[in-house]
Amino acid sequence: MKIHHDFSSFKEVKNPVLTIGTFDGVHLGHQALLSRMKELALEVNGETVVLTFSPHPRTILFPEDHGIQLLSDTNEKRQFLYDCGVDHLIEFPFTMEFAKKSAFEYVRDLLVVGMNVHTVIVGYDHRFGRNREGNFQKLLEYADMFQFQVEEIPAQLINESEVSSTKIRNAISVGKVEFAKEATGRNYLLSGTVVHGKGNGKKIGFPTANIKISDPLKLIPANGVYVVETNINGINYRGAMNIGTRPTFEFNGQRSLEVHVIGFHNSLYEQPLQVEFIRKLRDEQNFGSIDALKEQLAKDIANAIR
Numbered sequence: 114m115k116i117h118h119d120f121s122s123f124k125e126v127k128n129p130v131l132t133i134g135t136f137d138g139v140h141l142g143h144q145a146l147l148s149r150m151k152e153l154a155l156e157v158n159g160e161t162v163v164l165t166f167s168p169h170p171r172t173i174l175f176p177e178d179h180g181i182q183l184l185s186d187t188n189e190k191r192q193f194l195y196d197c198g199v200d201h202l203i204e205f206p207f208t209m210e211f212a213k214k215s216a217f218e219y220v221r222d223l224l225v226v227g228m229n230v231h232t233v234i235v236g237y238d239h240r241f242g243r244n245r246e247g248n249f250q251k252l253l254e255y256a257d258m259f260q261f262q263v264e265e266i267p268a269q270l271i272n273e274s275e276v277s278s279t280k281i282r283n284a285i286s287v288g289k290v291e292f293a294k295e296a297t298g299r300n301y302l303l304s305g306t307v308v309h310g311k312g313n314g315k316k317i318g319f320p321t322a323n324i325k326i327s328d329p330l331k332l333i334p335a336n337g338v339y340v341v342e343t344n345i346n347g348i349n350y351r352g353a354m355n356i357g358t359r360p361t362f363e364f365n366g367q368r369s370l371e372v373h374v375i376g377f378h379n380s381l382y383e384q385p386l387q388v389e390f391i392r393k394l395r396d397e398q399n400f401g402s403i404d405a406l407k408e409q410l411a412k413d414i415a416n417a418i419r
Contacts, residue, residue: 114195117203118167120227126201128159128231131224133239135165138184139193140276140297142236146266147197150234153264159231160200164223165190166207169330173207182282184293186328189302203228216247220255232262239265288335290390300342300389303331303370307381310371317403319410321355321371322381324388333370340391340417341372345381350374353410353417354388357397375414 117123130153136143147161154161167187171179185193187204194202205211205223214222219242224230233252241247249265256263276296284292285301293301303326310323326333336357343350354372372388374381394416400406 114191114199115201116191117201118206120203123201123203123228126160126162126228128154128157129162129201129228130154130157130159130232130234131162131164131228131230132234133164133241134236135169136163136190136194137278138281138293138297139190139197140184140278140281142276144197144298146234146236147194147199149264149266151198153232153234154200157231161198162201162203162228162230163194163199164203164205164228167204168207170207170212172330173209174212181330182286182332183328183330184278184281184285184332185302186304186331188327189304193297193299213243216242216251217255218242219247220252220259224261225259230261232264234264234266236266282332285332285334288337288339288393290334290339291392293390300391301334302387302389303333304328304385304387305370307384307386309382310369317407317410319373319407319414321373322386324370324372324386326370333368334390334393336368336397338394338397338413340394341388342391343372343374343386343388345374345377345386350377351417352388353394353413354390355397373410373414375418 115122130150132146132150134143147163150161153159169179169181169183171181191202224233233256235249235252237249239249252263281293281296284290290301293299303324305324305326307322308325310321334356339354339356341352341354343352352372352374354370356368356370358368394413400409
């Protein structure tokens with residue numbers, strides 16, 4: 114998959130078959146749309162293209178109150194789209210100036226002049242242009258004017274998957290991480306870098322890797338202890354991950370993400386690490402003593418292995 118940030122590297126793309134959206138999480142509804150796009154591209158001997166925007170439009174339009182909680186950061190989304198067989202991904206810069214483009218200017222400048230699009234395929238509720246003024250009817254008018262094809266994915270096809278980004282966010286926010294796999298076909302991911310913590314886990318015999326998330330807008334599951342998996346140097350490891358404020362040790366309320374990688378004993382400091390969530394084991398709690406905490410951690414690890 115080729116990644117573009119403008120149209121200068123896009124000139125040689127043959128018969129672009131395009132879809133547009135944020136594709137956060139690339140869930141089963143998105144996958145249905147991408148599958149149809151691939152079918153159309155084969156019919157016209159074309160190449161598949163996803164047009165998305167960076168940064169997320171809401172962070173530009175509502176910088177003080179965007180409320181964004183992402184299901185996938187940039188690199189994760191790239192990988193998911195690659196896995197779906199997308200040929201080209203355009204991460205077009207979203208600015209206030211761009212946001213002022215009318216629906217007509219949007220189609221003319223991006224789809225026609227920028228891409229010379231052959232076919233545009235959109236979801237049943239797709240909107241575009243200034244103040245979201247463009248809809249499918251307008252897209253049909255512009256398609257006739259500029260001589261490209263348009264197809265709308267009906268609501269039934271999208272809704273057959275019975276998932277949405279909102280449903281997934283709601284589930285993860287309360288710790289129901291299993292729903293992410295049902296809705297996307299893969300485990301929910303957190304990607305970040307291992308940073309130095311206070312070493313409390315190591316002191317009590319359960320060393321943990323403290324993770325700093327790559328994208329601060331990424332949705333973090335509810336506080337608690339989770340069964341996770343990670344891949345280090347090509348080897349898969351099971352782990353027990355705590356998300357929360359470490360109440361047994363301190364009461365500053367600062368949230369942390371720590372994973373005990375079962376059977377791994379080398380240093381991970383400053384290395385990238387990605388964890389996949391399998392299920393939640395329990396809520397975070399304040400134990401009466403360090404010994405009580407150690408006893409529970411041993412049970413958590415045994416449960417994670419089981």
